Amino acid sequence: MRVYFEFIKNGAQTELAYRMSVFLRIASQLFILVVRVAMWNALLRAAGGGVATDMGYINLEDMMTYNVMSSVATILISTTVLNEVDEKIKSGQVSIDLIRPFNFKGSVFCSTIGTNSVKALIEALPLLIVSILLYDISIPSMQYQLLSLFCLANALILLFMLNYVLGLLGFWYLSVWQFRMIVGMLIMILGGQQIPLWFFPDYLVDASVYLPFRLVYFAPLTIFLEKTSLIDSLSLILQQFLWIGFLIFIEKTVWSRGIKKLVIQGG
């Protein structure tokens, strides 16, 4: 009899652990959010409730919104494509994928879409709800909402392409995880995931214009906060398209070279 009870306990524990891990992910996002909001609160309060920057006056509500939406956006556009591609190349599975009648990149992209759709519902939505209850968030007008959403979709593709191309480097270098760790961190910092570009020193802002990173996190967020005019918002979205196009071009080149190397090696 006792054996069966152990099975019941085991089943319950497994299910609980699964739910727990989802709950945990939301909880950890909340933890991080609480720290960030507290930090920005302290900073802005000391500065007198707000601070003037090149892109307008930033107040407490702006930063709260930025922090919350940044956490939400991070969940929505996250991708594991880097690891997936890396593993497929190392294990040699990529050669099997070549034989398959569908596009390798397309399949990986679609799995990202699938994963993120579920994440949107199970992680992002609860986080958003809790955040709205806890903090004052400013919601922009309809057109800015649509614009920022469109920008976010582009950001997803952009982040995907960046990671994908980095992943393809696995054809040449066996162990580049350290390099990727650093690039990942750079994307986060220069992309404005933690700190909005409004607060960057001038030379960093100027430099970031030549890099695609700010288009990943900062662009959709700044549009959401209505800190950019309609024209500038559209310009940002256009830049996203340009970078995506450029990355696709690079990807095709790297991919064909990589496949050639793979074939020659008899991988």
Next chain:
Amino acid sequence: MGNLPLYRGFLTAHMKAQMEYRFGFFVEHLVLMLYYCISYLGLWIVLEKFQTIAGWTFYEVLLLFSLNLFAYSLSSFFFGFGSMRSMDRLVQQGTFDSLLIFPLNPLIHLALKHFSNSYVAHSVLCIVIFVVCFEELDIRLGPLDVLLFCVVLIGGALIQAAAMISTGTISFWFVRSTSAVDGAMQYTAKFVDYPIVIYQRWVQVVLTFVLPFAFISFYPAETFLGRNNTSVLHGVLIFDPLFQFGTPLVGAVLFYLAYMFWKRGINRYQSTGT
């Protein structure tokens, strides 16, 4: 302490294995250091714009960061991933059971067997940053101060170790909750990267009396930076000056409690024959 030569053997064997691939060893550490430096970049950007956070300047906050990171890395040498923080995996895979056969205290055995050297990078970086911070803040430390500082560092590591050991011990009761507890512990520890005055009163109380992570960075920093209760934000003066010397005591007490907890866990584990 007749086991001392054994411990030395463990350590040597581990270091030798790592040094085999010498180039990778250095590159990996260099990269880790770079990684943390970049995260400090974020802090620098913010404080460049805002000058202070709750009255703490860049180098003062950097000191907080580094005290926290050092405690984390020193503790992780022995009780990090692969040891206490991975107890769920070790128990489930039966690896832990194999340790119980040895005539060695399983906690110590695990701590030394696992000895993860990758935290050398963190530790060295922290020490460099300590020096830089004190330099930039024009703080001269006499030999007694340096001694006290080292005691504080060890105290902080003991606090983190207590947290990690508790995390591992939980797995004797709830195997699958280990990562949950681990996450909660470590995220809470991250709170003390910043001066705790920026948080609401109840958070400060929790960080001082319930999960005393504040003793790792905040209270020692208050002493060494000569701040002496000048940290005020939510209209609150931070506790008693005596707290500033609490770190080693809190560390020792917590570590002892965690060890007792561990012993209870092990007893239960062995007696139920799981």
